[in-house]
Every structure is written in structure tokens, then in C-alpha cells.
Amino acid sequence: MSRISIPEYAMALAHVASMRSEDPYRKVGAAALDFDNRVIGTAYNGLAPGFNAPPGFWDDREARQKFMLHAEVNLCSLFRRGEAKIIATTTMPCTACMQTLCAYGIKEIYYRDIYHASDAPEIARLYSVKLEQVEFTPFDGTVGPVA
Numbered sequence: 001m002s003r004i005s006i007p008e009y010a011m012a013l014a015h016v017a018s019m020r021s022e023d024p025y026r027k028v029g030a031a032a033l034d035f036d037n038r039v040i041g042t043a044y045n046g047l048a049p050g051f052n053a054p055p056g057f058w059d060d061r062e063a064r065q066k067f068m069l070h071a072e073v074n075l076c077s078l079f080r081r082g083e084a085k086i087i088a089t090t091t092m093p094c095t096a097c098m099q100t101l102c103a104y105g106i107k108e109i110y111y112r113d114i115y116h117a118s119d120a121p122e123i124a125r126l127y128s129v130k131l132e133q134v135e136f137t138p139f140d141g142t143v144g145p146v147a
């Protein structure tokens with residue numbers, strides 16, 4: 001295997017982070033790199049830290065949605081505005097997360113899976129933020145332990 005690019009490197013980290021998501025419906029991971037391509041951190045979508053879901057919590061796909069903290073929001077809790085340059089996320093940021101990433105001064109955003117309900121492309125154009133698809137998945141592409 002040849003050397004992977006920086007966006008692929010970030011996406012690989014995001015993919016690994018997504019494997020930690022406890023959401024049975026949508027597992028999203030994200031990674032942040034600084035201006036020297038050093039890893040700031042990784043995050044995934046989930047419930048607030050320390051909160052343990054009561055039995056049945058995950059049964060209702062719609063009801064759970066408003067409680068989920070998106071991977072990008074969790075990621076932004078790891079740095080201050082201007083510290084991160086590159087974000088990779090396994091799913092295109094939703095509109096609210098795209099707004100948040102813009103507020104944090106992110107310059108380049110790479111996503112793997114398209115999210116059609118998102119206004120992220122339009123927001124990226126307006127604010128001149130690079131938003132690009134990176135179709136890179138480490139391992140064999142499955143989310144879960146690799147044999």
C-alpha cells in the first residue's frame with residue numbers, strides 16, 4: 001500500500017472513531033488536524049459524556065435523534081477557534097454542524113458519505129471553506145471489529 005494522503009489519514013482516524021459510536025442507526029466519526037497536520041483529536045456521535053441510556057432508549061430511531069450529540073460538535077469541544085485546520089468526518093456535516101465548523105474557523109472539511117439533507121455545500125461555498133468527498137475507508141469498510 002502506498003502512502004496515504006493527509007485527507008485519507010484524517011478519514012482513517014474518523015473511521016476508527018466511528019467504531020466507538022453506540023448509535024445503532026448512524027455511526028459517525030470525526031478527526032481534527034492542526035496547521036502542521038498533527039492530530040488534535042477524534043470524536044464520534046453519542047450521548048452526553050457520563051450519561052447511560054436507559055433500557056429501550058435506542059428502540060425509537062426518531063425519538064433518540066434530538067439527544068444525539070453529533071461527532072463534529074463533540075470534536076469542537078477539543079480545541080479553540082483557529083487551532084484546527086482540517087476536519088474529516090465519515091458523513092457530510094449536517095447544516096448545524098457545518099455552521100459550527102465555520103464558527104471554529106475550519107479551512108478544509110473532508111467527508112466520505114453524502115448527506116443529502118444538509119446545506120453544507122452551500123455554506124462552504126459562501127464562506128470559501130473547502131468541502132470535498134474522500135472515498136477512503138481503512139480496513140475492509142465495515143464498522144466493527146476486524147478479524
Ligand SMILES: [Zn+2]
Binds near residue numbers: 071098
Ligand atoms: Zn451535525
